[in-house]
Amino acid sequence: MTVALALEWALVFVVVFLADVCWATYVSRVKDRDKVKASNWAAILFLMTGIATISFVKDYWLLIPACAGAWLGTYVALWCEIRWASWEEFTKEFFGNKTLL
Helix, strand or coil, rough: HHHHHHHHHHHHHHHHHHHHHEEEEHHHHCCCHHHHHHHHHHHHHHHHHHHHHHHHHHHHHHHHHHHHHHHHHHHHHHHHHHHHHHHHHHHHHCCCCCCCC
16 A cells, blocks of 8 residues: 555545534534534535545545544544533533634
């Protein structure tokens, strides 16, 4: 495996991981009926899935790190939600009292 290929696999993994975290957060915001935050997360989600989709079209083998990133993204998002009971508590713990998306 070349360095460029390894970097591409890592990039796809990270992008899909982040997209999956965005999905979980987006669903939570929609459930809370928070229109602005849900819309913000939807836009971020669309960007992440667009980047991942462009990568898949070039090389179908990139579905392997994408699936791994999706699995881990969901796991981490739910772990954080259970750990901090809400994304607001999570962001307050790491970023102070600023509201983050």
